[in-house]
Amino acid sequence: NAGVTQTPKFQVLKTGQSMTLQCAQDMNHNSMYWYRQDPGMGLRLIYYSASEGTTDKGEVPNGYNVSRLNKREFSLRLESAAPSQTSVYFCASSEDGSRANSPLHFGNGTRLTVT
Amino acid sequence: LAKTTQPISMDSYEGQEVNITCSHNNIATNDYITWYQQFPSQGPRFIIQGYKTKVTNEVASLFIPADRKSSTLSLPRVSLSDTAVYYCLVVLNAGNNRKLIWGLGTSLAVNP
Numbered sequence: 700n701a702g703v704t705q706t707p708k709f710q711v712l713k714t715g716q717s718m719t720l721q722c723a724q725d726m727n728h729n730s731m732y733w734y735r736q737d738p739g740m741g742l743r744l745i746y747y748s749a750s751e752g753t754t755d756k757g758e759v760p761n762g763y764n765v766s767r768l769n770k771r772e773f774s775l776r777l778e779s780a781a782p783s784q785t786s787v788y789f790c791a792s793s794e795d796g797s798r799a800n801s802p803l804h805f806g807n808g809t810r811l812t813v814t
Numbered sequence: 815l816a817k818t819t820q821p822i823s824m825d826s827y828e829g830q831e832v833n834i835t836c837s838h839n840n841i842a843t844n845d846y847i848t849w850y851q852q853f854p855s856q857g858p859r860f861i862i863q864g865y866k867t868k869v870t871n872e873v874a875s876l877f878i879p880a881d882r883k884s885s886t887l888s889l890p891r892v893s894l895s896d897t898a899v900y901y902c903l904v905v906l907n908a909g910n911n912r913k914l915i916w917g918l919g920t921s922l923a924v925n926p
Contacts, residue, residue: 703857741918742858742901789857799846799865799907803914805857 701725705790705806712780712813720775720809722790730796731773732803733757733765735786742789748773749796780813787811816840818917820902825923832889834920836902839883846905847878847885851898852919858901862887897924 706721724731733745734757744757748767762784764776773792777784787810791803819837826832838847846865850858862869862876864885869876875888889896902917 739918742916744914791857797912799844799905799912800863802848802860802863803850803858805859807855807857 703790703792703804703806705788705809707809708807710809710811712777712811714781714813716780717776717778718780718811719777720788720790720811721772722774722806723772724790724792724804725771726792726794726804727770728792728794728804729770730793730801731767732791732793732796733763733773733775734789734791735759736789736808737786745775745788747796777811780811782813785811785813816845816904816906816913816915818902818904818915820900820917820920822918823921823923825925826892827925828893829891832892832896832922832924834887834889834900834902834922835884836887836917837884838902838904838915841882841904842907843882844907846907847876848903848905849874849876849887850901850903852901853898861900863905892922892924894924894926896922898922 703724729750732747734742746765748754751770787808791805793801795801848863849861852858862874864876877886899919904915906913
């Protein structure tokens with residue numbers, strides 16, 4: 700089992716460019732998440748999907764869109780990248796997002812730089 | 815509104831026991847406390863979780879006092895490979911709208 704796989708690992712964009720970060724999990728989990736991690740600010744939730752077919756905004760959704768393509772895949776799109784979106788992006792999944800004792804499993808992140 | 819607070823950094827030596835405390839106010843009796851470990855260039859990795867008293871697994875123990883205003887992650891006999899950032903997470907058990915409140919992480923340095 701690969702767990703949670705994120706692509707690409709690294710990306711450099713110019714301001715205004717668009718891109719999609721891909722995430723796939725092979726654990727048959729229902730819930731999936733996108734976080735960004737910035738120095739001194741910890742992990743901040745961008746969007747999550749409680750189950751296939753549903754998506755909800757997290758703390759910092761502005762500038763992002765998501766698609767829960769199927770149960771396995773949850774993509775994050777930046778339509779017009781800005782330098783403030785320079786960050787490390789983590790995708791995570793959990794078996795059942797409605798259960799407090801359902802731990803998150805994280806991918807190894809995408810390091811994005813916007814110039 | 816629940817908030818989690820943990821020390822920014824800690825130092826230790828190989829073979830010592832390390833205790834990292836997280837403060838979390840305003841949590842309900844069935845809200846969970848979870849700890850994650852993160853190495854550079856990797857995603858956070860689940861270590862342990864609980865909601866009351868004491869939980870132990872093969873890598874750590876989690877102590878939660880009766881008032882549940884704090885919790886302590888205990889790492890027995892640390893080694894150099896335990897150098898990492900440790901995150902405290904409170905999961906507010908609000909049904910379909912559960913909320914995850916992350917601490918900012920404690921950077922643990924284990925010295926030889």
